[in-house]
Amino acid sequence: MTASAQRLPPGLLSVHVLPADHHDGPWDHIIVPSGTKERLLNQALLTLRHGRALATLAGLPHGLIVLSGPPGTGKTTLARGLGQAAARALAPAGATTYVEVDPHAFPSELLGESQRNVTRLLTETLPELAQRRPHLVVLIDEVESFAVRRSAAAFATNPVDVHRATDAILAGIDALAVDHPRSLVVATTNFPEAVDEAFLSRADLVVGLDLPDETTIAAILQHSLLELAGIWPGVQPLAHDEGLHRKLAAQCAGWDGRRVRKLVLTALAQRRDVAEDPNQLHAEDLLLAATHGG
Ligand SMILES: Nc1ncnc2c1ncn2[C@@H]1O[C@H](COP(=O)(O)OP(=O)(O)OP(=O)(O)O)[C@@H](O)[C@H]1O
């Protein structure tokens, strides 16, 4: 279920009830070093399953996971996938509400308004959502625009407001962890150096995603071609040509995952007959697209 835009509380991009079959996919689509997904899922399950018991410990968990890394390395996709993967594992204990916060809804020109909006989100909207179902997962994408590092914001146009909004986030995260311990906040950032230190220090787990290495690039290409072959069977031989994937990966060294995924699209759009009928795609089209930079 997606609440329609008009009925969403302010500051939220979407609200879903998970698990839901159409949310399968992202978790498997992102190819990361072995162990990364397991660690993320374990951390999420620990919080969502045992948050109430853990909240009695002196070293209170904050139910916060931060994914950091360069643009196009799969942070948002992985965070979305984590919501679904955790919800699937937790399903016998009840459903999960999954919400995405709109970080750009908060920075405000008006003094004090950001703080009020953030406070409303964290002390009213999220707690209300947390009460609806046994588990709550919140994605705060691009958190650097939300929890601005106060030390670096001293000379910003509206430093007082930035300070207050960041303080409101920290207080809100602390309150959510205490009052609704079966809530998990997943935050992503391209710029960890712009995110407030006190926010980062609250994270129970920080995962850094790197640019894909050549083996990973080859695997992303293979996955993209297999998806394509599912629609246009003529692509099947290319999807199974591992030598081709390796050759392409060498040409794409240093690219981020988003650019690698786009390579296949570029290759489809270079020749009219391929654009008309993707079954006509040749290895040469892919190699040409890679030489041209995807
Ligand atoms: N490691 C990867 N494996 C497979 N696909 C990837 C990988 N990294 C990125 N992608 C693909 O690239 C696209 C962009 O991913 P996503 O938006 O999650 O990146 P991001 O890190 O959130 O980027 P940004 O910082 O710009 O928001 C998606 O289609 C995703 O499938």
Ligand SMILES: [Mg+2]
């Ligand atoms: Mg993103």
